[in-house]
Amino acid sequence: MVRDRGARYGTTTRGSRLRSGLSLRETPLLAALALAVLAASFLVENFATGRNVSFLVLSVAAIALMALPLTLIVITAEIDLSVASTLALSSAVMGTLWTSGMPMETIIVICLGVGVAAGSLNAVLVTVAGLPSLAVTIGTMALYRGLSYVLLGDEAVASYPRSWVAGARAPVPGTDVPWIAFAIAVLAVGFAVVLHATAFGRSLYAIGANPEAARFSGIDVTRTKFGLFVLSGLVSSAAGVFWTLQYGTSRADTAFGLELQVVAAVLLGGVSIFGGVGTVVGVASGVLLLGVIRNALSLYGVSSDVLMIVTGFLLVASVVAPNLVATLRRHVHRSPPDLGPAHTPGDPVVPTRSTPTERY
Numbered sequence: 001m002v003r004d005r006g007a008r009y010g011t012t013t014r015g016s017r018l019r020s021g022l023s024l025r026e027t028p029l030l031a032a033l034a035l036a037v038l039a040a041s042f043l044v045e046n047f048a049t050g051r052n053v054s055f056l057v058l059s060v061a062a063i064a065l066m067a068l069p070l071t072l073i074v075i076t077a078e079i080d081l082s083v084a085s086t087l088a089l090s091s092a093v094m095g096t097l098w099t100s101g102m103p104m105e106t107i108i109v110i111c112l113g114v115g116v117a118a119g120s121l122n123a124v125l126v127t128v129a130g131l132p133s134l135a136v137t138i139g140t141m142a143l144y145r146g147l148s149y150v151l152l153g154d155e156a157v158a159s160y161p162r163s164w165v166a167g168a169r170a171p172v173p174g175t176d177v178p179w180i181a182f183a184i185a186v187l188a189v190g191f192a193v194v195l196h197a198t199a200f201g202r203s204l205y206a207i208g209a210n211p212e213a214a215r216f217s218g219i220d221v222t223r224t225k226f227g228l229f230v231l232s233g234l235v236s237s238a239a240g241v242f243w244t245l246q247y248g249t250s251r252a253d254t255a256f257g258l259e260l261q262v263v264a265a266v267l268l269g270g271v272s273i274f275g276g277v278g279t280v281v282g283v284a285s286g287v288l289l290l291g292v293i294r295n296a297l298s299l300y301g302v303s304s305d306v307l308m309i310v311t312g313f314l315l316v317a318s319v320v321a322p323n324l325v326a327t328l329r330r331h332v333h334r335s336p337p338d339l340g341p342a343h344t345p346g347d348p349v350v351p352t353r354s355t356p357t358e359r360y
Contacts, residue, residue, distance in 0.1 A: 077275025090240030095157030095250025119233020208275025
């Protein structure tokens with residue numbers, strides 16, 4: 001019991017924190033991912049081809065990027081629903097600046113700055129003004145999307161250099177896996193080390209479990225949450241740059257509704273919406289599982305509307321399932337204690353020797 005409490009509040013030893021990346025909570029998810037891959041490989045034509053693997057990786061790359069900082073935010077019992085709109089705003093700024101003749105290297109730096117500004121606005125409203133992150137990021141989700149339409153309207157920018165577009169899609173030599181997969185893997189390892197093996201990572205779990213207790217223990221809750229929202233904006237804008245180059249176009253409706261898939265992947269990966277629980281391994285598995293399911297159904301001829309329904313179902317299931325399991329466990333552990341053999345009146349009472357544990 002003590003060990004479980006330590007894992008929840010981030011007070012375990014370094015070794016156990018590292019092992020928590022592959023805890024029992026993620027084992028069913030990893031099994032589901034393996035089963036989904038095997039089933040799709042045998043039942044869906046062209047699923048296991050190198051070309052489809054490349055397409056699958058590219059389709060989840062932006063989701064994986066935005067899911068990493070969102071994982072840290074949700075662990076602290078907050079949420080950021082503006083990630084996809086920040087991506088779109090970054091893409092719109094990129095298209096506007098490109099048509100004005102600015103060099104691509106400068107454009108990318110400016111787009112990252114836009115992401116920092118967008119994340120900072122969320123951070124100020126949540127940490128300084130004290131507003132709930134759900135309401136704030138719903139508002140900025142609409143705000144950033146609206147700014148995208150102000151910049152581009154209904155037009156699309158598709159005149160990006162072929163070298164940049166091809167580079168975003170390029171595979172690692174000798175493989176069918178795009179280079180972005182290895183970049184995301186390195187980034188995920190970095191996030192995992194920070195979350196599971198540093199004092200900062202422990203502080204995130206503590207904030208999510210009990211922010212007041214974390215504050216009394218010396219953790220700067222306000223500064224920590226502020227930094228996480230800025231980080232989310234920065235990574236979302238980077239995802240916008242990659243998205244734009246990957247598809248070779250900028251539109252105001254870019255990645256519309258993608259925040260649903262990002263949140264679904266994070267919650268499906270075992271991160272509790274109430275904070276204090278979650279791992280990077282689980283989120284990575286959630287991203288891949290969601291991507292495999294959507295990709296297999298798409299190859300099978302399922303419409304985009306049905307894919308949205310499946311994503312919504314998985315999102316609801318990822319919230320309901322942990323609570324259902326916790327309720328069942330409470331009922332199991334609430335079984336009546338063993339009082340020993342019944343005593344019949346008139347029978348001699350035989351004294352038993354109690355152990356120290358029984359006495360105290």
